Amino acid sequence: MSATTDPMPNEAQPATIMGRYQQVLRHRYLLMGALVIAILASLLLDFTLGPSGLPLDTLWQTLIDPASANAGTRVIVWDIRLPYALMALLVGMALGLAGAEMQTILNNPLASPFTLGVSSAAAFGAALAIILGIGIPGVPDQWFISANAFVFALFAALMLDAITRWTRVASSGVVLFGIALVFTFNALVSMLQFIASEDTLQGLVFWTMGSLARASWDKLGVLLLAFAIIMPISMLSSWKLTALRLGEDRAVSFGIDVKRLRLGTLLRISILSALSVAFVGPIGFIGLVAPHIARMLFGEDHRFYLPGSVLVGALVLSLASVASKNIIPGVIIPVGIVTSLGLKIDAFNAGYPKRKIIENLSVPALPRGKITVLLGPNGCGKSTLLRSLAGLNRAEGQLYLDGEDLMALPFAKRAEKVVYLPQSLPQGVHLHVLESIIVAQRASGGRHSAESEAQVMELLKQLGISHLALSYLDQLSGGQKQLVGLAQSLIRRPSLLLLDEPLSALDLNYQFHVMDLVARETRERNIVTVVVVHDINIALRHSEHVLMLRDGKLVASGEPEDVITPRSLAQVYGVKGRIERCSQGVAQVLIDGLVETPTV
Numbered sequence: 001m002s003a004t005t006d007p008m009p010n011e012a013q014p015a016t017i018m019g020r021y022q023q024v025l026r027h028r029y030l031l032m033g034a035l036v037i038a039i040l041a042s043l044l045l046d047f048t049l050g051p052s053g054l055p056l057d058t059l060w061q062t063l064i065d066p067a068s069a070n071a072g073t074r075v076i077v078w079d080i081r082l083p084y085a086l087m088a089l090l091v092g093m094a095l096g097l098a099g100a101e102m103q104t105i106l107n108n109p110l111a112s113p114f115t116l117g118v119s120s121a122a123a124f125g126a127a128l129a130i131i132l133g134i135g136i137p138g139v140p141d142q143w144f145i146s147a148n149a150f151v152f153a154l155f156a157a158l159m160l161d162a163i164t165r166w167t168r169v170a171s172s173g174v175v176l177f178g179i180a181l182v183f184t185f186n187a188l189v190s191m192l193q194f195i196a197s198e199d200t201l202q203g204l205v206f207w208t209m210g211s212l213a214r215a216s217w218d219k220l221g222v223l224l225l226a227f228a229i230i231m232p233i234s235m236l237s238s239w240k241l242t243a244l245r246l247g248e249d250r251a252v253s254f255g256i257d258v259k260r261l262r263l264g265t266l267l268r269i270s271i272l273s274a275l276s277v278a279f280v281g282p283i284g285f286i287g288l289v290a291p292h293i294a295r296m297l298f299g300e301d302h303r304f305y306l307p308g309s310v311l312v313g314a315l316v317l318s319l320a321s322v323a324s325k326n327i328i329p330g331v332i333i334p335v336g337i338v339t340s341l342g343l344k345i346d347a348f349n350a351g352y353p354k355r356k357i358i359e360n361l362s363v364p365a366l367p368r369g370k371i372t373v374l375l376g377p378n379g380c381g382k383s384t385l386l387r388s389l390a391g392l393n394r395a396e397g398q399l400y401l402d403g404e405d406l407m408a409l410p411f412a413k414r415a416e417k418v419v420y421l422p423q424s425l426p427q428g429v430h431l432h433v434l435e436s437i438i439v440a441q442r443a444s445g446g447r448h449s450a451e452s453e454a455q456v457m458e459l460l461k462q463l464g465i466s467h468l469a470l471s472y473l474d475q476l477s478g479g480q481k482q483l484v485g486l487a488q489s490l491i492r493r494p495s496l497l498l499l500d501e502p503l504s505a506l507d508l509n510y511q512f513h514v515m516d517l518v519a520r521e522t523r524e525r526n527i528v529t530v531v532v533v534h535d536i537n538i539a540l541r542h543s544e545h546v547l548m549l550r551d552g553k554l555v556a557s558g559e560p561e562d563v564i565t566p567r568s569l570a571q572v573y574g575v576k577g578r579i580e581r582c583s584q585g586v587a588q589v590l591i592d593g594l595v596e597t598p599t600v
Contacts, residue, residue: 014457035311042318046085087215088321094272096313099287112287113273117181122277125152150274238302243443254443255415300431348397350388357384373539376549390420419494434469440488478505515542
């Protein structure tokens with residue numbers, strides 16, 4: 001099949017697709033506008049409703065001209081109603097942002113500061129500060145309480161991150177660990193309540209309730225300042241966070257320092273959670289529910305998902321505040337990667353902390369402008385080698401590309417040259433195909449332009465998936481996801497392209513089409529491309545260089561017909577095979593059966 005043949009009929013024109021995408025963006029902006037209007041309406045309700053029974057005209061007159069009202073009315077309007085209503089918005093915004101970022105970095109839809117114990121840890125920190133009565137001369141107690149809440153919130157967040165990354169437990173396991181943290185810190189708070197004096201017991205009970213009743217202008221100022229600093233920082237990381245939703249390996253291969261991204265995000269989450277808890281106590285549902293509603297409305301492009309979660313959080317808590325004042329009339333209820341020859345690998349070791357997979361591997365320079373296929377049985381180290389070349393696994397030895405020692409390069413610089421495509425994309429990512437490719441293009445600092453849009457659309461057309469541009473990733477088949485992953489890799493224009501089983505979910509038509517496209521990109525850009533495949537006939541037909549591994553060691557290297565022989569097939573795969581040519585002169589492998597194992 002020709003490399004320029006488009007296997008998909010009736011492909012939409014790039015201009016049409018970009019026009020439809022602009023409509024999607026406009027729709028999102030309209031949704032945000034609608035949320036803002038709803039928030040303003042809820043704020044007005046929260047401000048005007050309450051147990052005091054003040055007439056509406058009196059409330060507004062006091063708000064506009066405080067001097068015209070008596071002292072009691074001024075206190076109700078300026079010291080109770082307005083701070084209370086504004087605090088509901090600010091805390092909702094803070095928890096909405098914290099929940100969205102937490103669900104992203106932990107890759108867990110059940111994550112939130114409350115459900116995973118961060119809020120409980122902050123509450124314990126605040127309670128401990130109150131019980132100990134320790135302070136710094138000249139520093140208000142509220143600052144010390146907030147700082148102590150932050151320390152414990154950060155501790156809990158770091159524990160969750162460590163559990164997620166080091167043990168690689170399933171999402172349910174992380175949730176169970178978070179629940180354990182909740183019960184642990186709640187038990188510690190109960191213990192503090194038990195030993196507290198009468199003077200401090202009432203203050204401690206406040207932290208377990210989650211109430212807006214103690215809102216004040218000082219607390220509003222502190223929380224507003226923190227949010228005003230944190231929100232722009234989060235938005236600057238929005239592309240990186242979106243890339244993280246494509247999988248940690250993909251994000252790392254895009255040049256993102258995932259460890260730094262996680263740490264920075266955890267710091268932001270901890271600050272927002274700590275201040276919210278220190279000022280109003282633990283509030284359970286905002287950080288969990290707001291991100292889910294925002295995801296349904298805006299998808300997972302974090303340029304919209306983060307502010308969307310902020311707005312939803314503000315609206316939900318504001319409405320909860322209104323309800324809390326009116327469920328029981330009169331009562332306010334608490335709201336609770338070498339040389340010009342290509343890639344050179346020498347004395348290369350790679351694997352895992354307790355198991356070495358690749359040992360003392362030396363490979364002749366891999367050629368530029370040609371596809372190198374990596375062959376070998378399951379478990380021989382193919383994927384480990386690719387991940388290690390990309391810097392995703394621990395490795396040592398010599399690795400040169402363009403005369404540069406990739407092992408000595410900072411990871412971000414390495415990722416500019418090396419792109420790795422894992423075997424599959426993560427499940428449940430509610431992000432447009434077009435957005436996921438733009439993320440790959442921009443995650444490490446690329447600029448958005450008409451030219452970059454044209455590149456994306458041309459690549460989608462070449463892969464035959466332009467009709468899927470506005471489809472969500474979680475609605476695609478396995479094969480379609482592989483094509484999207486390939487697009488994400490090619491759009492970055494790497495010097496070294498590493499593809500791990502990119503054909504495993506594709507039909508015969510697309511297998512030929514993709515390999516033709518990869519061969520053309522490799523040739524035209526003069527890059528080094530390494531592809532892991534299991535189909536030996538694909539290797540014979542589409543590659544110009546083959547590496548064959550067994551047990552982490554190189555068995556053979558060279559041109560396909562020199563490497564793929566009856567002897568190597570028996571040695572590496574344990575099968576009887578022969579290489580014959582079809583009527584068109586194309587070499588192909590025929591398998592006659594398994595190699596007989598000698599009996600003892």
